[in-house]
Amino acid sequence: MSIQTVGIIGAGTMGNGIAQACAVSGLQVVMVDISEAAVQKGIATVAGSLDRLIKKEKITAADKEAALARIQGSTSYEDLKKTQIVIEAATENHALKVKILQQIDALVAPEVILASNTSSISITQLAAATSRPDRFIGMHFFNPVPMMALVEIIRGLQTSDATHDAVKALAEALGKSPITVKNSPGFVVNRILVPMINEAFFVLAEGIATPEDIDAGMKLGCNQPIGPLALADMIGLDVCLAVMQVYLEEFGDSKYRACPLLKEMVAAGQLGRKTGRGVYTY
16 A cells, blocks of 8 residues: 555644654645644744754755645544544543544545554554454654654464555655554554653652753663653653553553552643653643
8 A cells, every 4th residue: 555645643742753754755644633723833843843844954945835635624524534544532431532533433435544652552452343354554753753763563363464464565655763562552663751750750760860960870881862750741741751650551460550649740730841840840
């Protein structure tokens, strides 16, 4: 299958990042969200990101205009009928994702591939909720999408070889370096990363070190470009908590118990960069 037009559900951080990556690579994009304000905010975010690339002399002003012209913002799922793949990038909530995917499944042509950008939910389970489980796959991008080279391609039990090969080719066409993984909670990267972030919150809660020193220790001692607490703020503390809760439920192992401090901060609405306050203040 030749993918020329990509549908994206969600114009938030991940959705607009995927849209930018696709548009810069010459693909047509239909980016859908529930309100016109959300769509326009997503497009404005892409424009701002492209402006930063112009300042760094990585693209030209003409490149920016061409990329933006390839992105169609919409509040109607009907506009997804012309796509060859639809990537769902909605909030990390199983019931919401199933609802969206079933709506798209009933609307687009049978040969269209459905993909989810989920970071923790079972691809096999999501695929089973559609009428095309063989054409369903996980396509997990990393934030910030335009800068991060990795895409985890997650095969559900039902995913066909043809679907996998088409999505791998798409990821490579976007200039990404895909890895193929089996369906399992957290897949590869987040299975290792998020429990590490959770442990950093335990260290913080126990007063072992300040946030700054915890992050400095991991940066300087483990050669990480960003510390785990600052990374949690970037990801969103609510997302980190949701992922840990999925692990605890799926594995039934107490080592995946979310840190009470992480729970408290999410309850307080201190979710990180997106709210202006998390472990750090922005």
